[in-house]
Amino acid sequence: MAIAGNRFFADVVVCGGGVAGAAAAIAAGRAGKRVFLLEYRESLGGLVTNGYITGIAGCIDGLCKEWLEKLDAEGHATMRAHLPVVEPEYGRVMLEQMVLQSGARILYGTHAVDVEKEAGSIRRVIAYCKSGRIELEAGVFIDCTGDADLAAAAGCPYEVGNAEFMGLNQSVTMGFKLSYVDLERYYAANAAFRQDPEYDAESPQHSSFIVHQEYKAMENGDLHELLSPGYLVYAMPGDPKCTDVTLDATHTFDCRCDDVVDLTRQIVDQHRKVLWFVEFLKKYIPGFEKAKLTSLAPMNGVRESRRVIGEYVLKAEDIAAARKFEDGIWQHAEVFDAHVPTPGKHTANRHIHASAPIEPAVCRHVPKDTDYNMHPFVDPLPYEVRTNPREYCEVPFRCLIAKGADNLLVAGRCFSADYHANGCVRIIAACMGMGQAAGTGAALFLDRGLTALRELDGALVRQEMIRQGVKLDEAPGGYWKTIREFDGEVFINGADMADLRDAEGHSPYLF
Numbered sequence: 001m002a003i004a005g006n007r008f009f010a011d012v013v014v015c016g017g018g019v020a021g022a023a024a025a026i027a028a029g030r031a032g033k034r035v036f037l038l039e040y041r042e043s044l045g046g047l048v049t050n051g052y053i054t055g056i057a058g059c060i061d062g063l064c065k066e067w068l069e070k071l072d073a074e075g076h077a078t079m080r081a082h083l084p085v086v087e088p089e090y091g092r093v094m095l096e097q098m099v100l101q102s103g104a105r106i107l108y109g110t111h112a113v114d115v116e117k118e119a120g121s122i123r124r125v126i127a128y129c130k131s132g133r134i135e136l137e138a139g140v141f142i143d144c145t146g147d148a149d150l151a152a153a154a155g156c157p158y159e160v161g162n163a164e165f166m167g168l169n170q171s172v173t174m175g176f177k178l179s180y181v182d183l184e185r186y187y188a189a190n191a192a193f194r195q196d197p198e199y200d201a202e203s204p205q206h207s208s209f210i211v212h213q214e215y216k217a218m219e220n221g222d223l224h225e226l227l228s229p230g231y232l233v234y235a236m237p238g239d240p241k242c243t244d245v246t247l248d249a250t251h252t253f254d255c256r257c258d259d260v261v262d263l264t265r266q267i268v269d270q271h272r273k274v275l276w277f278v279e280f281l282k283k284y285i286p287g288f289e290k291a292k293l294t295s296l297a298p299m300n301g302v303r304e305s306r307r308v309i310g311e312y313v314l315k316a317e318d319i320a321a322a323r324k325f326e327d328g329i330w331q332h333a334e335v336f337d338a339h340v341p342t343p344g345k346h347t348a349n350r351h352i353h354a355s356a357p358i359e360p361a362v363c364r365h366v367p368k369d370t371d372y373n374m375h376p377f378v379d380p381l382p383y384e385v386r387t388n389p390r391e392y393c394e395v396p397f398r399c400l401i402a403k404g405a406d407n408l409l410v411a412g413r414c415f416s417a418d419y420h421a422n423g424c425v426r427i428i429a430a431c432m433g434m435g436q437a438a439g440t441g442a443a444l445f446l447d448r449g450l451t452a453l454r455e456l457d458g459a460l461v462r463q464e465m466i467r468q469g470v471k472l473d474e475a476p477g478g479y480w481k482t483i484r485e486f487d488g489e490v491f492i493n494g495a496d497m498a499d500l501r502d503a504e505g506h507s508p509y510l511f
């Protein structure tokens with residue numbers, strides 16, 4: 001690492017310090033590389049710590065597992081079979097410690113805005129910070145900005161949004177924190193709702209207790225629209241009597257997440273909606289009567305914006321077909337979860353459509369005229385396809401190699417995938433896994449003196465991930481093993497999962 005005036009020299013420059021960027025920096029730092037990690041906010045963790053998305057979905061392995069275990073050891077994570085929860089403040093500091101201990105250096109308040117290229121490679125990143133304009137030179141660059149800022153600046157090809165929705169992005173949801181919530185009362189009311197003889201699991205109005213109450217509030221004139229067609233409530237880890245929770249609930253639709261004017265509209269809309277939603281919770285949800293809004297997330301809840309086109313574009317069909325790859329660097333076993341870009345009664349697409357069934361996915365033929373408000377503009381293909389929860393697919397290393405720049409890797413939610421594959425794999429554990437693979441791959445690339453990342457055999461990255469302890473050579477364990485061994489019909493969406501409980505009797509989807 002060297003600094004000369006406004007010029008910084010490293011082996012690897014990582015832009016964006018979300019969970020993906022932090023993992024990339026740690027992996028490259030542990031591999032002995034000189035690393036700068038640029039982050040324009042003043043802490044690491046991105047959406048997890050600054051967006052209050054505190055429930056970690058996906059296969060918990062590698063650096064993600066290490067981070068959670070370190071937090072758990074200090075009482076700042078709730079470890080459970082599925083969706084462990086982190087305390088965002090301790091989470092960000094723990095990531096910072098892990099990055100610094102790897103030898104990587106962090107530059108906070110530093111916004112990567114441009115690149116200079118030479119002969120097909122990025123030579124340097126241009127960033128702005130309190131010191132003014134700085135330049136960072138390196139052999140490899142890793143774009144973990146979530147929005148593919150670096151790839152876009154480098155002129156690399158990318159896609160935005162869903163073509164079937166006129167390029168709109170998934171809906172946006174800002175997280176927030178509440179204090180003085182009596183979760184026991186809330187859980188009891190939630191359970192009573194599900195046991196009510198009038199409860200109809202098929203009805204959108206009954207999709208959850210809170211949604212049911214929202215409809216009531218609309219009937220009473222207390223809400224003018226359904227603010228949250230779906231939501232997550234996470235208790236803060238630590239003391240079970242703690243009354244603090246993080247929530248992400250309210251949705252803004254028709255979003256264009258690479259447009260500053262629209263991003264500002266989303267933020268203003270979310271600020272208003274969260275305030276309305278809190279008033280609704282206080283009036284209609286037992287346990288929330290005394291709730292106090294203690295924080296609006298300082299980071300907008302953008303689920304997706306730009307998706308880089310890489311050496312391989314992961315397809316939704318790959319996920320449905322549970323495809324494995326020689327250069328597979330992460331396992332993925334979750335359901336489809338692209339949130340619908342336009343308003344309506346459904347929050348997320350738990351399925352894709354195909355012209356024929358896909359093995360081993362769960363497929364059913366649907367009539368052409370099925371009224372799906374989640375497909376408002378085009379007739380979907382005739383087969384509705386859901387992932388088989390007993391199976392998993394892999395993310396190939398090639399999805400992290402950006403086309404259009406020889407030395408650019410991308411990791412996290414802007415990795416190379418089609419709309420529905422991205423909507424599924426963008427979850428926290430997978431973003432960290434991709435970051436770990438990108439940092440590992442960057443080191444292997446430099447050690448071999450290669451000139452273009454596509455020359456790097458991704459199987460080597462896989463082997464190195466396995467050597468680091470990532471269990472890519474066996475099917476996912478823990479919760480996923482329980483699902484495989486579950487005797488009987490296996491759920492394919494959240495509500496049905498209430499039947500599956502861990503050793504302590506907790507259902508992963510009873511929020």
Ligand SMILES: Cc1cc2nc3c(=O)[nH]c(=O)nc-3n(C[C@H](O)[C@H](O)[C@H](O)COP(=O)(O)OP(=O)(O)OC[C@H]3O[C@@H](n4cnc5c(N)ncnc54)[C@H](O)[C@@H]3O)c2cc1C
Nearest residue numbers: 016018019020040046047057112145146301412413427428
């Ligand atoms: C509302 C919502 C609910 C979700 N629910 C879940 C859930 O329950 N479970 C789950 O596992 N996942 C969930 N996700 C997905 C998951 O949280 C994110 O996809 C994941 O955290 C993304 O991590 P990342 O590191 O790729 O990107 P980000 O978290 O977006 O991090 C990017 C970082 O880069 C920085 N940055 C951006 N541009 C620049 C730049 N030009 N220069 C310098 N720094 C820059 C940002 O400040 C940020 O810190 C949810 C997402 C949302 C929005």
